Amino acid sequence: MVMKVYGSVLSTATMRVFAALYEKDLEFEFVPVDLRAGEHKKEHFLALNPFGQIPAFEDGDLKLFESRAISQYIAHVYADKGTPLVCEGKPMATVGVWLDVEAHQFEPLALKLRRELLYKPRSGMATDAAVVEETEAKLAKVLDVYEARLSQSKYLGCDCFTLADLHHLPAMTTLMGTPVKKLFGARPKVSAWLADISARPAWAKVLAMRNQQ
Amino acid sequence: MVMKVYGAIASTATRRVFATLYEKDLEFEFVPVDLRAGEHKQGHFLARNPFGQVPAFEDGDLNLFESRAITKYVAYAYADKGTPLICEGKPMATVGVWMEVEAHQFDTLASKLQWELVYKPMFGMAKDAAVVEENEPKLAKVLDVYEARLSQSKYLGCDCFTLADLHHLPTLTNLMGTPLKKMFDARPKVSAWVANIMARPAWAKVLAMTNQQ
Numbered sequence: 001m002v003m004k005v006y007g008s009v010l011s012t013a014t015m016r017v018f019a020a021l022y023e024k025d026l027e028f029e030f031v032p033v034d035l036r037a038g039e040h041k042k043e044h045f046l047a048l049n050p051f052g053q054i055p056a057f058e059d060g061d062l063k064l065f066e067s068r069a070i071s072q073y074i075a076h077v078y079a080d081k082g083t084p085l086v087c088e089g090k091p092m093a094t095v096g097v098w099l100d101v102e103a104h105q106f107e108p109l110a111l112k113l114r115r116e117l118l119y120k121p122r123s124g125m126a127t128d129a130a131v132v133e134e135t136e137a138k139l140a141k142v143l144d145v146y147e148a149r150l151s152q153s154k155y156l157g158c159d160c161f162t163l164a165d166l167h168h169l170p171a172m173t174t175l176m177g178t179p180v181k182k183l184f185g186a187r188p189k190v191s192a193w194l195a196d197i198s199a200r201p202a203w204a205k206v207l208a209m210r211n212q213q
Numbered sequence: 214m215v216m217k218v219y220g221a222i223a224s225t226a227t228r229r230v231f232a233t234l235y236e237k238d239l240e241f242e243f244v245p246v247d248l249r250a251g252e253h254k255q256g257h258f259l260a261r262n263p264f265g266q267v268p269a270f271e272d273g274d275l276n277l278f279e280s281r282a283i284t285k286y287v288a289y290a291y292a293d294k295g296t297p298l299i300c301e302g303k304p305m306a307t308v309g310v311w312m313e314v315e316a317h318q319f320d321t322l323a324s325k326l327q328w329e330l331v332y333k334p335m336f337g338m339a340k341d342a343a344v345v346e347e348n349e350p351k352l353a354k355v356l357d358v359y360e361a362r363l364s365q366s367k368y369l370g371c372d373c374f375t376l377a378d379l380h381h382l383p384t385l386t387n388l389m390g391t392p393l394k395k396m397f398d399a400r401p402k403v404s405a406w407v408a409n410i411m412a413r414p415a416w417a418k419v420l421a422m423t424n425q426q
Binding site for chain 1: 312
């Protein structure tokens with residue numbers, strides 16, 4: 001029975017799961033959830049994720065939600081397939097640190113900027129310039145830390161590409177379509193890392209899913 | 214060489230690490246970081262956590278930060294000591310889900326409410342009633358999901374106490390000292406779970422550290 005991903009090709013969280021599955025060359029079935037119709041708040045979806053958010057995931061009788069729990073499950077259970085996205089032993093502790101950095105230091109700021117610069121204009125609401133300025137300044141400081149880290153380590157968690165890098169791709173790709181891209185461009189190590197991970201074939205497959213819509 | 218925790222006794226994130234070390238009966242040295250003096254933003258501390266936040270952690274030559282990365286490291290590296298805080302095999306995937314739930318669904322709201330109802334009064338700052346009013350109903354919805362989950366499972370992740378439960382303790386304890394306690398008391402399964410995990414001897418040891426100050 002093939003794995004299933006319930007979500008949307010436009011959702012950064014869902015894209016995180018697609019990226020992990022493509023990196024590992026794993027077959028899966030994508031089951032679209034109609035967010036506009038509020039499908040994610042309906043009973044049949046709440047049975048998959050009681051918080052009413054995408055993605056949700058099924059592997060046989062195992063049902064999971066929270067994109068980073070799903071990607072970590074995939075990375076560990078299918079450790080022998082495709083790209084190793086986790087490390088063995090001690091180096092995994094440092095990968096674990098940078099997994100939490102993405103989730104707690106990077107993403108909240110990235111999503112705030114996405115909301116101001118992309119979502120609000122799309123729904124006819126005005127961007128709050130003060131919020132953008134404040135959030136950009138915070139993101140700049142985070143990226144300074146990334147610049148220092150990437151001067152010591154080829155990838156964020158260790159010297160190989162892991163989930164600690166992969167988890168950034170959806171939100172970061174979105175921001176590269178906004179003026180915020182200058183923050184990344186201004187930092188050589190960050191810029192090179194971003195270019196490197198964005199060029200991965202698995203990521204191209206995720207973006208291709210979006211273009212098919 | 215003994216493990217070191219750099220942080221503050223009053224810091225919820227630092228307490229998360231203490232709780233884990235006590236659960237596992239592990240020796241450690243606590244190195245206080247003077248937050249009021251801004252020590253966490255100074256060079257010698259930034260060398261341990263470039264984001265300038267407590268806690269930071271040392272085990273031999275391994276330096277870690279982000280409390281949940283530290284607790285996971287401790288739980289895995291010392292799996293054979295004290296309380297098993299993780300599971301073997303498939304059940305760990307579900308524990309992983311509920312660890313993410315604590316970090317993304319619970320703690321985001323709980324921290325905002327904790328700031329308004331616990332910390333601001335301590336610093337003589339006025340509470341922002343609008344923030345409380347906005348986030349209380351959101352927390353209520355999250356606790357409704359917890360109530361349903363705890364009707365099916367003894368603890369959040371599985372039938373044993375794991376990090377998925379432990380990670381809640383610091384912020385949860387703070388909220389139980391505010392009028393928000395009623396939200397937890399109003400839900401029988403949640404209420405029983407709260408009482409159960411707060412009564413753990415390891416947690417009592419964490420609280421005792423405060424009383425020694």
